[in-house]
Amino acid sequence: MRTLLLAALFAIPASAQVKNPDKFVYATIGDPDSLDPAWAYDTASHNIISNVYEYLLAYKGAGLAIKDLMPMIATKVPSKANGLVSADGLTYRFPLRKGVKFHDGTILTPEDARYSILRFLLVDRDGGPASLLLEPILGVNSTRKDGKLDAAIVDRAFAAVTVDKGDLVLKLARPFAPFLTILANFGAMTSKDFCVKNGQWDGQAAALEKFNNPQRAAMIPNDKANGTGAFKLERIDKANKQTVLARHDGYWREPAKLSQVIVKVVDDFNTRKLMLQAGDADAVYGPQMYFPQLQSVPGAEVIDGLQNLERSSTLMFTFKMSPTANANIGSGKLDGQGVPPDFFSDKDVRKAFAYSVDYDGYIKDILRGKGRRTSGVIPSSLPGGSDPKPQFSLDPKKAEEHFRKAWGGQAWEKGFKVSFVFNSGSAPAQTIAQMVKKNVEALNPKFKVDLRMIQWSTYLEQTQANKIPLFLAAWQADYPDAHNFAFPIVHSAGYYAGKQGYKNPKVDAVIEEAAITLDEAKRASLYKKMQALVDEDVPHVMLAEGVRYRAQRTWVKGFIFRPTFPDMPYGGYYYDLHKSAQ
Secondary structure (H helix, E strand, O other): OHHHHHHHHHOOOOOOOOOOOOEEEEEEOOOOOOOOOOOOOOHHHHHHHHHHOOOOEEEOOOOOOHHHEEEOOEOOOOOOOOOOEOOOOOEEEEEEOOOOEOOOOOEOOHHHHHHHHHHHHHHOOOOOOOHHHHHHHHOOOOOEEOOEEOHHHHHHHHHHEEEEOOEEEEEOOOOOOOHHHHOOOOOOOOOHHHHHHOOOOOOOHHHHHHHOOOOHHHOOOOOOOOOOOOEEEEEEEOOOOEEEEEEOOOOOOOOOOOOEEEEEEOOOHHHHHHHHHHOOOOEEOOOHHHHHHHHOOOOEEEEEEEOOOEEEEEEEEOOOOOOOOOHHHEOOOOOOOEOOOOHHHOHHHHHHHHOOOOHHHHHHHHOOOOEEOOOOOOOOOOOOOOOOOOOOOOOHHHHHHHHHHHHHHHHHHHOEEEEEEEEOOOHHHHHHHHHHHHHHHOOOOOEEEEEEEEOHHHHHHHHHOOOOOEEEEEEEOOOOOOHHHHHHHHOOOOHHHHHHOOOOHHHHHHHHHHHOOOOHHHHHHHHHHHHHHHHHHOOEEEOOEEOEEEEEEOOEEOOOOOOOOOOOOOOOOHHHOEEOOO
């Protein structure tokens, strides 16, 4: 059957007419973790959310600056010039669009807008996105103190997020230059009634404690969504591993040209390539290592040279793992059959692994030579960013030296067994894991690195539960500012550092100071100081960065690369798209 199927796929000529002209199929590798905007903080989820839900603002095309913002649910972009930002830069007023329909036919109200922002702020799950707005609005990174909801913070949130004369009014704790850019990707407008009917917070302060820092199972189920976007959730098809979106004919703008979008998880690259060639997929995810194969697909095109605003291919170490039902640490002891939960808290272990990566081989073989060594938390393209000389190279002698010192010599003497976990469908991650396994195990026969491949949502769940010893990570900008890299990657309350258990009070303090510093030169100096501290700690190792590109059928029209759009690489904003043979 497999041979016959492949033959049938190849039998479709490249010159065939546009297949399914009003439907768009995107074949990728990541399943959504959650479609609840108050929970989701990964690109696979946000790719769906940002096409189903909408925000107060959006970027025009490939824009990155505040001047590139345009109104969405708000009717104007607030500024001091138009009187919607106060003279002290602390109060923002958003006139709201009238008559906007949710997918269930109800009308979005100012109270829905207020509820959406408050719920995003106050549900605040560990490792979630709430800190993006908590920082500017309330001046804090969390709603909790000593693990418990802080009632004073809740009161301040209710005072800071209000409705006045039909406008949504947000009051900041301090001036925060990139505030508006955050609202172009977070704080999606949700229906209060829909949320409550699906077991969510009712908007009353007294009831909030039950809903603060929830488990994922307590959020809106993934088979339900109710946004105002150009597409609505039609169904989650688990059997075929796909999410199906349908055009929202009641959309406040002109309805989308596509009637249906299917985001399909296809782990095998060759299958994705065949789907693209046959026209069964209109666009596919393909890592850089497969670039030449995609370039040769008849009837397809590769759009190259897309602007990169991310930190990719980063090897992360978990300093303190959860030992509960954790197969990734084996025996849980340094006895040759496992590792202790705090195995990577030893800097020599981290450095030994860092010296076991073939960085040049990664660039040559996986990035096909279209990449470069990189270092530093903040991309050089952003103010405050820099690319200092990389700390590490493949060096077995130095790796052995650090392994011999690790854990007072016990790591070398007793050996260890540890898991390197990566998400299914990611050929680069699998190749890097194999590389590390080979190089580490070659140093000592007592060293064992087990490779484990799991699906994306499970991968996220296990990293959030601190169960993965070392893993590959990437960070795509939520908004174009240095703080959006420094905070999530190395601040102890950030997305990655929080998962790793990495905490350096000096690093935290510098990041917090830089966030409120308006002088760019001083800010850049602070980030340089932060980077020096991080380099000393080695909480992660950046391998290299490649270029971004998109592989799609030539009949796909209208694609615009949006650097901060959560495109799961690279599904895109489907409202832009249509299909045509011309």
